Amino acid sequence: xxxxxxRQDNIISSGHDLxxxxxxxxxxxxxxxxxxxxxxxxxxxxxxxxQMGNPLTGHGDSVSSVTVSADGKHIVSCSADKTLRLWDMExxxxxxxxxxxxxxxxxxxAMSPDGKHVVSGxxxxxxxxxxxxxxxxxxxxxxxxxxxxxxxxxxxxxRVASGSFDGTTRIWDEATQTQLGVSLGHKDSAFSVSFSPxxxxxxxxxxxxxxxxxxxxSHLPIGxxxLGHKDSxxxxxxxxxxxxxxxxxxxxxxxxxxxxxGIQVGDPLQGHNDWVTSVMxxxxxxKVVSASLDKTIxxxxxxxxxT
Numbered sequence: 001x002x003x004x005x006x007r008q009d010n011i012i013s014s015g016h017d018l019x020x021x022x023x024x025x026x027x028x029x030x031x032x033x034x035x036x037x038x039x040x041x042x043x044x045x046x047x048x049x050x051q052m053g054n055p056l057t058g059h060g061d062s063v064s065s066v067t068v069s070a071d072g073k074h075i076v077s078c079s080a081d082k083t084l085r086l087w088d089m090e091x092x093x094x095x096x097x098x099x100x101x102x103x104x105x106x107x108x109x110a111m112s113p114d115g116k117h118v119v120s121g122x123x124x125x126x127x128x129x130x131x132x133x134x135x136x137x138x139x140x141x142x143x144x145x146x147x148x149x150x151x152x153x154x155x156x157x158x159r160v161a162s163g164s165f166d167g168t169t170r171i172w173d174e175a176t177q178t179q180l181g182v183s184l185g186h187k188d189s190a191f192s193v194s195f196s197p198x199x200x201x202x203x204x205x206x207x208x209x210x211x212x213x214x215x216x217x218s219h220l221p222i223g224x225x226x227l228g229h230k231d232s233x234x235x236x237x238x239x240x241x242x243x244x245x246x247x248x249x250x251x252x253x254x255x256x257x258x259x260x261x262g263i264q265v266g267d268p269l270q271g272h273n274d275w276v277t278s279v280m281x282x283x284x285x286x287k288v289v290s291a292s293l294d295k296t297i298x299x300x301x302x303x304x305x306x307t
Contacts, residue, residue, distance in 0.1 A: 015042055015051050019293030022065040022278045026072045026089075029283045033075055034297055035063030041077050041087065041240065046282070046289075047301065053092045053279045058085060065108045069132065070115045076132065077104035078120055086135060099135035101128055103307045110152045117174065119160050121149025127162060129177060144170060147189070148217070153202075155195040159216075162192030170205045171216065181219050186212060189221045196259070198240040203248055205233030211257070226257055228264045239281045246288050248276030254290045269300055 003194060018037035025032060034043040040055035057224055061080035066217040070077055074095070075087040083098035083292055084106060102124035111118050112130060117131045127142035127149055147166030154160055158174040168183040169190045188208035190282060195202055204212045211226035231250035236247055244265070253268035254276055274294035281288055288300040 013178035014179065015055075016040070016295050017297060018062075018298060019274065020277065021063065021293075023289050023291035023297055024066055024068055024278075024280055025282050025289060026068050027070055028072055028285060029287075031068075031072075031089075032289055032297065032299075033066050033068055034291055035066040035079075036295075037062040037293075039063060039079075041066055041075060043075075043089070043092065046287075046299065047082075049297075050171060056087050056092055056094070057134055058094050058098075059083070059269075061105075064106060067109055067111045067118070068207050069111060072114060076109060076118050078109045080105040082106060082122075084109060084118065084120055084130065084135070086133070096135055099130055099137075100164050101137055101141075102126070105148075107148060108151045109152045110298075112154050112158060114158075117175070119152050119154070121152045121162055121164075123148040123163075125149065125166075127152065127160075127172075129174065139148070142172065142177055144179050150190065151192045153193050153195055155199045157199060159195075159199070161193040161195060163193040163204055167200065169193055169214070171202065171219075180254065183271070184212075184214050184219055188299045191233060194237050196238050197240055201259075203238065203245060205236040205249075207232040209233060209249070209251075211236060211245070211247055213262070214261070225264050226262045226264070228255055228268075229253070234275060234277050235279045237280045238281060240286045241285060244281070246279045247283055248279040248290050248292075250275045252276060252292070254279055254288065254298075256288070256302075271298055272296065 016036040020036045022035040039059045059079040078084045084097040102122040109120040129138040138144045145164040151163040159194045160172040171180045174255045188206045190204040192205040215220040229249040235248040256265045272292040278291040
């Protein structure tokens with residue numbers, strides 16, 4: 001059994017003018033990058049909560065998701081304006097032209113661990129693969145989902161998981177750009193997906209308030225759904241050691257789970273007063289960051305856990 005001592009570390013409360021849809025730690029854990037309905041991307045000092053530089057502007061609509069390259073030098077963002085954009089982290093300027101091709105809101109994106117490619121998902125029900133430095137489209141459009149693609153995630157061996165409004169999670173091979181095995185079916189939409197660090201499992205956060213864990217090879221569920229949230233689960237993410245999972249929900253809470261038992265660890269983390277849209281563990285597993293439609297980003301300090 002895992003016991004946690006968690007406290008709120010700091011709040012970033014002055015910056016975004018509208019709800020925050022996405023937040024991510026830089027690979028070295030020193031910075032946070034966020035994207036918002038105010039059409040901006042912002043960079044923050046992860047230790048002090050102070051905004052670094054000016055907002056990154058250019059998108060013509062809400063910023064749906066952001067990611068950071070493995071070397072920490074670039075940010076990629078996607079937006080309801082149907083584009084993706086590449087940014088230089090240090091100069092905080094856009095690199096090249098917007099990446100175009102999707103015919104509707106670009107809802108999600110993920111960068112490959114080797115930093116070469118970006119995969120995106122859209123309300124147009126498709127996924128696309130891009131060159132991470134040039135924005136050139138690679139190969140054909142990935143089709144199969146019959147509803148909006150809401151979340152995508154990479155494994156270290158370059159498989160891609162996708163969650164959709166159509167009630168499925170799907171696993172894809174990046175090299176062949178084809179689906180692997182059968183779709184993982186749910187009773188409701190999959191808002192968020194994440195691979196376990198050992199790449200044997202994928203987790204899905206669903207609109208029906210539940211979290212489901214699946215075996216990658218067999219495509220079968222592992223144990224029972226994680227129960228506790230009182231509203232849709234918007235975001236899920238494994239800790240780097242794979243033992244813990246964090247989730248954020250429309251019920252305004254952040255929750256941490258023991259992956260092995262599926263049991264919630266400690267009480268819900270409360271403080272946000274609107275949907276929690278994005279959560280992530282820091283690379284070293286000592287902090288959790290959460291973003292909300294209440295316009296704030298909160299950092300939670302995990303001071304101790306004992307097995």
